[in-house]
Amino acid sequence: MFDLIIEGGTVIDGTGAPRVRADLGILAGRIARIGDLADVPAHARFDARARIVAPGFIDVHTHDDRLLLDAPVGAHPKLSQGVTTVVTGNCGISLAPLRRATPPPAPLDLLGDDVWRYDRFGDYLDALEQSGPAVNAACLVGHSTLRVRRMARLDRAATPDEAQAMAADLAEAMAAGALGLSTGLYYPTATAATAEEVIAVGAPLTAAGGLVTMHIRDEGDAIDTALREALHIGRTLGIDTVLSHHKLIGRNNHGRSAETLALIEHASQGQGVCFDCYPYNASSTILLASRVRQSDDVRVTWSKADPSAAGQSLFALAKARGVAPEALADMLQPAGAVYFAMSEDDVSRILAHPMAMVGSDGLAHDVSPHPRLWGTFPRVLGHYARDRRLFSLEMAVHKMTGLSARRFGLAGRGVLAVGHHADVVVFDAQRVADRATYALPTEVSTGIDAVYVNGRLACRDGATQDVHAGRVLRRGGTA
Numbered sequence: 001m002f003d004l005i006i007e008g009g010t011v012i013d014g015t016g017a018p019r020v021r022a023d024l025g026i027l028a029g030r031i032a033r034i035g036d037l038a039d040v041p042a043h044a045r046f047d048a049r050a051r052i053v054a055p056g057f058i059d060v061h062t063h064d065d066r067l068l069l070d071a072p073v074g075a076h077p078k079l080s081q082g083v084t085t086v087v088t089g090n091c092g093i094s095l096a097p098l099r100r101a102t103p104p105p106a107p108l109d110l111l112g113d114d115v116w117r118y119d120r121f122g123d124y125l126d127a128l129e130q131s132g133p134a135v136n137a138a139c140l141v142g143h144s145t146l147r148v149r150r151m152a153r154l155d156r157a158a159t160p161d162e163a164q165a166m167a168a169d170l171a172e173a174m175a176a177g178a179l180g181l182s183t184g185l186y187y188p189t190a191t192a193a194t195a196e197e198v199i200a201v202g203a204p205l206t207a208a209g210g211l212v213t214m215h216i217r218d219e220g221d222a223i224d225t226a227l228r229e230a231l232h233i234g235r236t237l238g239i240d241t242v243l244s245h246h247k248l249i250g251r252n253n254h255g256r257s258a259e260t261l262a263l264i265e266h267a268s269q270g271q272g273v274c275f276d277c278y279p280y281n282a283s284s285t286i287l288l289a290s291r292v293r294q295s296d297d298v299r300v301t302w303s304k305a306d307p308s309a310a311g312q313s314l315f316a317l318a319k320a321r322g323v324a325p326e327a328l329a330d331m332l333q334p335a336g337a338v339y340f341a342m343s344e345d346d347v348s349r350i351l352a353h354p355m356a357m358v359g360s361d362g363l364a365h366d367v368s369p370h371p372r373l374w375g376t377f378p379r380v381l382g383h384y385a386r387d388r389r390l391f392s393l394e395m396a397v398h399k400m401t402g403l404s405a406r407r408f409g410l411a412g413r414g415v416l417a418v419g420h421h422a423d424v425v426v427f428d429a430q431r432v433a434d435r436a437t438y439a440l441p442t443e444v445s446t447g448i449d450a451v452y453v454n455g456r457l458a459c460r461d462g463a464t465q466d467v468h469a470g471r472v473l474r475r476g477g478t479a
């Protein structure tokens, strides 16, 4: 007797293999059988006729460290898209290990002001486990978080003693179940860090089998040097490297993805490397004057100095106020923004690359967030796979499930197979679509019928059901 049979659907298993008609039998949170289960008894049945049944999506690039701790109210930005697992702590920014009363410097403040209470990484994982997250979470340690914790000044490289203290923090976090280290050498908290510093801090990853994700130092004119630096760090440590949200910023660099992808492909012959990306031609992070100059348009996502600026065009606002956009950017601090500075050709070429995984990079605490927070996964399935035919639906699903689980070492997830955890999404391939826009960024996507997390119904037609079905996925934990 199964707990649940998802019947009559078309299964896309996450490996990239062609779809097949099959029922899915679920027992005790696991996939117990795949095949014709018409005559098999079950406590519940879900009619998936004319629907795709796929592994729950894995969002490999998130800043959900705090979102996961808050009890969800209303529609959930991840569950409503079919996401069942997130990787947190990217771009050098993690909530732990860092305890302090005052807000940390940007970009750490993307995670909020009032949640810096975990002195050890294991304390954060324990708190997450106790609160019961809505989705499964695998967690990275942020290099900038370690720098803020261990360094009195951030405008220089770490001393050997400081690097050793950060390495010890990382080793402790790895023992507690962290997935690896993330870096954000682009950000003010880490621009002064050298590759040697990252290698010294990351030393425990080698023996622990951890990985490193990198928001590289420059995604504009100097991207070539920045990519080589990131690859050098991963190669020296002998670990897998994930290049975060691969893209090219600034008009001068449009079209250069042909060159950067060739560089990454070449490197992949000698070391473990892959990358994630989001399906939009605008980026989003803290408001930085340097980034304003590279952009065709800039939309303010939040501002502490002037909350009314959220959702507005920085250029239009600057014109109305008679100031230069860069000057206004300074006046709005601390603040965040969406930047229109990428080419659609690069976005498509990068997303279509066989090594590309999907990661939203969504910022859950922004007042007027980039629509990627609510729309990333349906947008890949609807806009890019179905409407633009950039790749098959099987390949789209693979980029957000099987490939991601393999690259991040998430055992027993990302592929629909007997014995695996029952993270499952049922969606309508004809209707699946993102609805979040820059003007209306929190619209719930359509076409995601049902989302199961560890066998429990977590979301139905965009409406949140079970908000505690997720688990903390500790590295080295049992599959």
Ligand SMILES: [Zn+2]
Residues within 6 Å of the ligand: 090, 091, 184, 215, 244, 245
């Ligand atoms: Zn980033």
